[in-house]
Amino acid sequence: MLDAATKIILILKDAGHVAYLAGGCVRDRLLGIAPKDYDVATSATPPQLSAIFHNTQLVGEAFGVVLVRLMGCHIEVATFRTEWGYSDGRRPDGVAFTDAEHDAQRRDFTINGLFEDPIENKIIDYVGGQQDLQAGIIRAIGDPDKRFNEDYLRLLRAIRFAARMGFEIETKTARAIRNHARYLGQISRERIGIEVDLMFANTVEPVQRQLAAKLIQDLHLDGPTLNEDHRDVTLPTLGALPDHQDVDAAVCLAAWMLDRHARNGLELLPFLAQGFERTMTQWRNALSMSNEQRDALANTLRVTAKLMQWHELGIAGKKRLLAMSRFAQGRILFEAMKEIQIVRPIADDLRVQVPILLAQGVNPQPWVGGSDLIELGLKPSPAFGDWLDQAYDAQLDGTVCDRQQALAWIKLKVLGHSPDKGG
Ligand code: ATP
Ligand code: MG
Numbered sequence: 001m002l003d004a005a006t007k008i009i010l011i012l013k014d015a016g017h018v019a020y021l022a023g024g025c026v027r028d029r030l031l032g033i034a035p036k037d038y039d040v041a042t043s044a045t046p047p048q049l050s051a052i053f054h055n056t057q058l059v060g061e062a063f064g065v066v067l068v069r070l071m072g073c074h075i076e077v078a079t080f081r082t083e084w085g086y087s088d089g090r091r092p093d094g095v096a097f098t099d100a101e102h103d104a105q106r107r108d109f110t111i112n113g114l115f116e117d118p119i120e121n122k123i124i125d126y127v128g129g130q131q132d133l134q135a136g137i138i139r140a141i142g143d144p145d146k147r148f149n150e151d152y153l154r155l156l157r158a159i160r161f162a163a164r165m166g167f168e169i170e171t172k173t174a175r176a177i178r179n180h181a182r183y184l185g186q187i188s189r190e191r192i193g194i195e196v197d198l199m200f201a202n203t204v205e206p207v208q209r210q211l212a213a214k215l216i217q218d219l220h221l222d223g224p225t226l227n228e229d230h231r232d233v234t235l236p237t238l239g240a241l242p243d244h245q246d247v248d249a250a251v252c253l254a255a256w257m258l259d260r261h262a263r264n265g266l267e268l269l270p271f272l273a274q275g276f277e278r279t280m281t282q283w284r285n286a287l288s289m290s291n292e293q294r295d296a297l298a299n300t301l302r303v304t305a306k307l308m309q310w311h312e313l314g315i316a317g318k319k320r321l322l323a324m325s326r327f328a329q330g331r332i333l334f335e336a337m338k339e340i341q342i343v344r345p346i347a348d349d350l351r352v353q354v355p356i357l358l359a360q361g362v363n364p365q366p367w368v369g370g371s372d373l374i375e376l377g378l379k380p381s382p383a384f385g386d387w388l389d390q391a392y393d394a395q396l397d398g399t400v401c402d403r404q405q406a407l408a409w410i411k412l413k414v415l416g417h418s419p420d421k422g423g
Contacts (some may be wrong), residue, residue, distance in 0.1 A: 004040035004073035006118045008053075013119065015052055015334045018043040018100060020115035020124060022078070025110050030123070030133055040068075040077040041103055041115065049077055063095055082106050086150040101126045108147065108154045109161065110139045111171075136167040144176035152187045155180060155221060156195040163199060163212035169219075177219045178230065179302060184224035192225060193287035200252035202245055210239040213256050222260075227286035228279075235259045240336035250296035251329045253283065254304070265340050272305035296326060303330020304337075315357075316393035322354065323363035366392050367406035376414050387414060 005021060012019035021029075022041035029035060042049075046066050050056050055069035064079030068207065080103035085093025100115060106125040107113040111133045115124040123130060127141050138158050140147045148154055155177050162169050168178065198204075199212040213235055216222050223230040238255040241247050262271035263277055281303075284294045306313075306321045307330065313321065321327065331350065337343045368391040370384055378384070391410045393399075400406040 001038050001073045001075070002118070004071040005040055005075050008040055008068055008070055008075055008077060009042075009117070011052060012040075012042050012044055012267075015044070015048075017048070018080075019077075020100065020117055022103075022115050023107065023112050026114040026116040026123070027129070027133065028115070029116065030130070033348045038075060040075055041080055041100065043080055043099065044077075045079050045097060049079075058203075064097060067170060083150075092150075100124065105141055105300075107141055108151075108157060110141055111161070111167075113141050119185075120207050126329065132170075136165065137170050137187045138167050138173060139170040140173045140176065143177070144173045148176050148180040149183075152180065152184050153191050154193065155184055155219075156199075156216075156225070158198050159212055159215045159219070159221065161196055162215060163208045166206065166208070166211070169215070174219065177221070181220040182224060184221060185227075189286060189288035193289060196253075196287055197249045200249035202248045206239065206241055206243050206247075209241070209252050210235050213238055213259075225286065231260050233260055233263060236339050237333070237336045240262065240338060242332065244332060246328050246332055248296070248329070250293060250300055250326075251333055253297050254333050255397065257283065257301070258337065268337075269308065270338055272301065272308060278303050296329075297325035299324065300329045300333055303327050304334045307331065307334045307346060307350070308342065312347065314393075314397055316396035318353070319357055319360075319362040319396045322357055328335075338383060362396075364395065366394075367395050367400070367403040368410050372407060372410065373414065376411055378414060 004026075007017040009021070018034060019040055019042040022039050025035035025038045044052065046058060046064050049066045049068065050058075053066075053068045053070070057067040057069075059065050059067050059076070064081050066077050066079075068075050068077050079097050080100050081095050082098040082102045083092035083095050083106050087093055102203065102344040104113040104115065107127075109132075109151070110127045110129040112129070113125075113127040114129040114133075115125065128139075138161050140154070140158075157179055158169055158173065161167065200209050204212075213222075216225055217230070217232060220230050222228075234254070237259050241251060241255055244285065248292050257279060258268070258271070259277065276298075280298055282295070283289070283297075287293075289297070303321070303324050303326055306324070310318070311320075324330070331354075334343060335347050335350075338347075366388065368388060370380065370388065373384055373387060374380065378387075387410065391406055394409055395406055400409045
């Protein structure tokens with residue numbers, strides 16, 4: 001991808017334009033991190049770009065962004081631009097093409113305002129970004145109050161970058177974030193949700209995730225981000241989540257929710273028993289979660305809640321729990337709650353028992369189905385579900401060992417208990 005971007009820059013320079021790598025990719029390269037993507041910024045206008053490259057697609061004409069396909073890669077090539085207006089706190093009222101220096105000044109933070117000429121191997125820095133990158137500082141370009149007023153998403157972006165890189169947010173910038181925090185709700189919930197997702201993605205290290213949540217709280221963005229009151233809490237559960245593929249944004253949100261709403265054994269059980277459904281709905285709206293994200297979060301919490309009762313479950317109950325969706329994630333969350341007393345003995349037992357139960361199979365095909373009950377002379381009714389549940393439990397806990405036994409067992413049950421058949 002770097003090759004393709006460099007080639008594009010070479011072609012643009014040959015045509016007499018100014019062209020650089022821009023923004024996040026320059027920052028990441030200087031930090032020694034592999035950039036997610038490479039963006040090119042140039043003096044060439046969209047019509048000029050379409051004339052120079054064969055394979056182009058206009059993705060934001062108003063903004064002057066053209067997608068160029070070259071060497072099998074799609075590279076975003078954006079015309080240097082300046083923006084103004086932001087009367088709705090989301091989009092600029094106006095955009096005009098300009099030079100590199102003014103384009104740097106419309107960007108959010110100094111470390112994101114750098115350009116690189118990969119051919120001359122030179123950094124072009126109009127905003128002091130290199131110095132801040134070296135010192136580990138997130139600093140708004142220009143007047144921070146003005147810059148956050150233009151686009152409140154920058155409030156969360158500042159925190160995401162600070163957490164990801166372990167950088168300090170410069171004092172005036174931090175003060176401006178705190179002062180504008182309450183306006184975050186003026187931007188779309190989707191944009192807020194995406195930022196939070198990025199902070200908690202499974203590629204992010206545990207300390208960075210905890211730092212993100214801490215900064216959000218310290219700068220009073222937690223209320224407007226999550227649609228609830230500000231809380232000053234420690235984050236033991238979020239902080240104890242391991243660096244593991246299964247720890248995704250939903251597990252982090254679940255941990256954060258517990259840290260905020262169920263900080264001790266006394267609060268935890270009622271919260272897991274029913275309390276979390278209300279908070280779930282609130283967070284779902286606040287972060288504009290998809291059904292899939294909501295289910296991932298809710299199911300993680302449900303598994304954790306069930307694990308609290310591990311010692312009261314029979315073999316069938318334990319197997320049903322192991323077969324729940326998000327069991328692995330719920331277990332990780334459960335084990336992160338080390339500070340809650342009842343967790344440790346259960347976690348110890350899980351380590352021994354879970355592999356044994358998994359080896360036996362936790363979600364085998366049921367031996368008895370609805371058609372078997374009909375054959376026994378029962379009419380389909382809501383009670384069917386109960387009978388089948390009982391038969392499946394008998395199968396799971398080893399009361400019956402094959403379909404033959406299962407059929408004999410259910411027959412005895414049904415004939416013994418069914419109101420239709422008499423006792
Ligand atoms: P990431 O690695 O998360 O992609 P990034 O810095 O590349 O970080 P992008 O959202 O891809 O972030 O944006 C690319 C560049 O565009 C940024 O580096 C920044 O210069 C500029 N930019 C993006 N969003 C904003 C914004 N809301 N306000 C001002 N400048 C922005
Ligand atoms: Mg980027």
